[in-house]
Amino acid sequence: MYNYITAWGRMMGSYDYYILQQIEKAKQDNAPSDACYFNDFEQKWVCYSDINPKIQMKLDLFDLNTPNTANAVTDSLILVTIFLASFIIPLL
Secondary structure, eight states: OOHHHHHHHHHTTOOHHHHHHHHHHHHHHTOOTTEEEEETTTTEEEEGGGSOHHHHHHHHHOOTTSOOHHHHHHHHHHHHHHHHHHHHGGGO
């Protein structure tokens, strides 16, 4: 349920915990099953049928059975930055 929220979150590079929070909000709000994201400005759920067909095609490409690669890439970049900083900081 709420696969489009998961796909939207992954497309936006969101962490899994945030995507799960959005799914819980959708359940509490009794959002339509094709909800993609919550528009804070308009205070409403934006559904699959509301978005641009090109964006719909992007969402359809996400394989929801694979791990969220956005988390792994971001975490790796953070670790590399910390590792490199450990060499620079003693020089200061």
